[in-house]
Amino acid sequence: MIAERFRFHLESKDFAAERFHLVALEGREAIGELFSFTVECALAAGDAVDASSLLGAKVCVVTTLEGLEVRRFHGVVAAVRDKLEPAADYRTYRLHIAPQTHHLRLVHTQDIYQDMTVPDIVVAKLKLCGLDAQASEMRLSHPYPQREFVVQYRETDAAFISRLCEHLGISYFFEHEFEGEKIVFTDHEGGFRSLGEARFNPDGDYRDVYLLELDAELVPSTYIVYDYNYRIPLVSIIGSAELPGGGGGMAEYGCHAKTPEESGQLALIRSEEQQSKHQVFIGASNKPAFYAGGVIDLTNHPRKTEAQLLLTEVRHQATQPPAGRAGDASYRNTFRGVPTGFCYRPARVTPRPRIDGLLTGIVEPGPGGSADIAHIDAEGRYTIRFLFDTAPTERQKASRPVRMAQPHAGPGYGMHFPLKPGIEVVMAFVDGDPDRPIIVGSVPNPLTPSPVVSRNQNENTIRTVSGARIRIIDR
Incomplete structure (x- = not known):
């Protein structure tokens, strides 16, 4: 656990952030999810602000180690808690910081997209929430086919994007650069960047990576994806993939594959999705630079002499004494990671909307x-x-x-x-x-009324638009 040499502070162009002294930070980043950070701030009583005035402000939490900047966490203030101390010489606030794409969670709608690829649909949605080309990046290994017809139905923009990406095995995560955060979409190993070496040190002084455990889980071995394409009804739309060492199998129908080749690709993606939870490492470190979507080279472990891990989740915790008080600051994180050597695929956890009625x-x-x-x-x-x-x-x-x-x-x-x-x-x-x-x-409706109504309710009628009619009258 880092002591005095670690510090963190708040920056913003939207309000006087220098008056907010940070005393605690908690955060979670995960591949395929929007990140979330909560910071606790102390202000002098005379500097108190209206909590609602902070909502939507762009902020940045800057972490330093021995005076050198280590990492920035950018975002917008999505929620504020004012602790409303009745009698104190300071005021305490908790700021919930989310990415700019948090606005996608605030849009719940129905929409229709035609003749667009999934990446194109994602880019269109990101533009609607104000993200420009510098705030997003598509690190994709191949072009995607156009989807004839895609419906967003009774779901948020965030859920819509997530389920489309999950279906195709596209991961997304965030990289925090100097000017702001960037959402990155990728479908291959090369889309995740290296964080360099991370040394294992179990001596108990909380340096480097000081804890590492492994969870192993049995997963299915056979994956079959099949569908029916009425345009080519005699063609069998089916594909399969195998994972060695598993047991059982999974069969998925109705995957929107139009050709056997698309079914085969989806079957491979489903196998890689399950492989992504076959072996999961759980660890703890004092490395503020760790983030979900980064790759570390673990060294010095007695049983894992060389292990390269893709970090899939990182939880951050940090504290420091209030301004003017003595004490040590601290930082630690816990993380989850999977071995490299295959293409990580996000779990399909976002519900798909259904229209069960008419x-x-x-x-x-x-x-x-x-x-x-x-x-x-x-x-x-x-x-x-x-x-x-x-x-x-x-x-x-x-x-x-x-x-x-x-x-x-x-x-x-x-x-x-x-x-x-x-x-x-x-x-x-x-x-x-x-x-x-x-x-x-x-x-029928008032603009297109029925040919049989109350005045001729005993008629059985077929009538064309030109007036040709077959009528059978019941007496």
């Missing part, structure tokens, strides 16, 4: 259609405007081509009564997946 939409003219005639493509599909889309009406986009369920269908025969633009339709979703809509029927 929703309504409006038939759009579609490409080549008109106000009177909806475009029906070569496969008999329609474009639909979803009513849950939060974009202004003039900016709402029609969906990808959507199939319509029929009471009878076959190769070149069956039933189909074409829908016109403006008709309200009822949508179901295959396996509850918002990205897989299907039209199950149409319903």
Whole structure:
């Protein structure tokens, strides 16, 4: 545990941070999660501030060792606690510091993305919360295919980004540079940067890495990913991967793979996701430079002579005496890490939204259609405007081509009564997946009334838009 030579202080361009003397710090960083830091500050009673005035301010916690800067923790003040001391010569506040991407947690919405890759969707969301190109980085090993139709449904922007990345095995973490924090997305080992050597020293004086333990867990050995693509119904969309030394297996259906090659890639990602928890090291150190997403070269361990670890989680703790009081400062962290040599994949922990009921939409003219005639493509599909889309009406986009369920269908025969633009339709979703809509029927409304109402309730009617009619009257 570092003593007197360690110090930490607060900086900000948004308020007089020099008046805030930090006495305690706790923080947690983890791959695939937004970081969180809490600092306890003491102010002279005459310098007290309104707690709400600090919300949203950009701040930086600077740590120094023997007068030299070691690391910065950037962020914004997401929450404040004023301890409201009734009679004291100082005031105490607890500031909760989160990344700028914390704003993604404050947006809960529905949205539709079409013909975009997952990285492009992520970048679009980051821009909406004010992050420019310098505040984010894509360290990806290969281009990703476009997704025809992706729906964000009743979830925050943060959850939406997380689940999309988790599905494809894309990790994200934060690097804190001099001017601010940067969110980094990566899908390969080379995307994680080295922190250099970390010496193991178990002598009890809390220097370097002073504790290291290993948790080993049995994981499945066989991974099968398969799906159905109605565009190529005779092609088997299936892929598999193996992990040596495991037991059992996992089969995943409905993964949005369009080809056998995509299924095979996803199966490999699923195996690497499980491998990421097969062996996990737990340790403790006094290294403030440790962060989730950094790689350390562990040396001097009697049983692990050479161990390179990717840090997946780091928890920080630091204290220092109030201004004007004698005493030692202290810093320590605990960490979790996995061996390198394979591609780390984040666990899929973010819930995927489901639409288990029915929703309504409006038939759009579609490409080549008109106000009177909806475009029906070569496969008999329609474009639909979803009513849950939060974009202004003039900016709402029609969906990808959507199939319509029929009471009878076959190769070149069956039933189909074409829908016109403006008709309200009822949508179901295959396996509850918002990205897989299907039209199950149409319903009347005051703009498109039913041909059978109270005045002719004894009629059984089929009537076309031109007025052609088949009518059976029950007496």
